[in-house]
Amino acid sequence: MSIDSAGYGSFIIILIMALVTLVTRLGGVFVMSFVPINYRVQQFISAMSGSVLVALLAPLALNGDNGARLALLTTAVVMLLLKKPLPAIAAGVVMAAVFRHL
């Protein structure tokens, strides 16, 4: 099944996208409201919350260009040293820009 993207069609396509995205935004909370929160579930959740980010970043670090890798490395080092996110992010981005202009 396909939708014609001319005229009102694009509006319907966008509504479908919005609906699917809304399901993902609300679904996690909805499902968890049926799960009893015991200590094991808490441990699962807290381990998962860091893992989401790591899982998002790992392919970026492995498959990115050297500018991307250098940016992530710089952010990691600055964050460990200063413990402040904004300087760490700024340093990473600047490093990627500088490296890509070399």
Added chain:
Amino acid sequence: MLSSSDKSVAELNWAEVGDGFKQLLPISMFVVVFGVAFGLAAAQTGLDNSASLLMSALVFAGASQFGALDLWGAQVPVVPLIVTVFAINARHLLMGATLYPWLRELPAAKRYGVMMVISDANWAMSMQAFNSGKSGIGLILGGGLALWAAWVLGSWLGVYFGSEIQDPVSLGLDMVMGCFLLAMVIGGQKNLRMLVIWGVAAVSSLLAHRYLPENSHVVVGALAGGVLGAVWMEKKK
């Protein structure tokens, strides 16, 4: 009025929402740039200006919007569209699940209301706040509104003026969100157990990225890390 001693960490008040808005403003500046990139790409794909803006306003999930542009043509296939958007946005499900222990203290309308604007940056900041015993609800809602406004503004700029902007990749701007999320990881709890869990998450994500369907890696890596955390539990304090 609640006294300060029984004040819950999951309260929703407007001062906190305003505070959350301000705290997410710096990162929102970068989101404007992503929005410009999207507006420009959408215009080049052939979307009407109004359709591009409507998509940013209603969908508010950048990666999936770029994914939809890949499928866009005179005819747009519905099932691949739904699968693509769902897969790219499936991490929202995990965000909701991780926030649930705090959100359950809110009435249902507010609980689901604040989740309507959940996104990577405000989720990461609010998790950090909750984990250190502070309230993160204002960060979710206020921060989400800041990110949403920035995304729509950026899309608008991209649709109308995008062609004037130079290559964002050469300026390193594609790395903003990655560096932000990494800073959040490193700012979190660090001990041997967590490092092992992150290692398992990273390896699972990379394997899924290589061998499983596109966009499954985030969910696979996160679940692998979560399951290990549930099996290898911290000693209760």
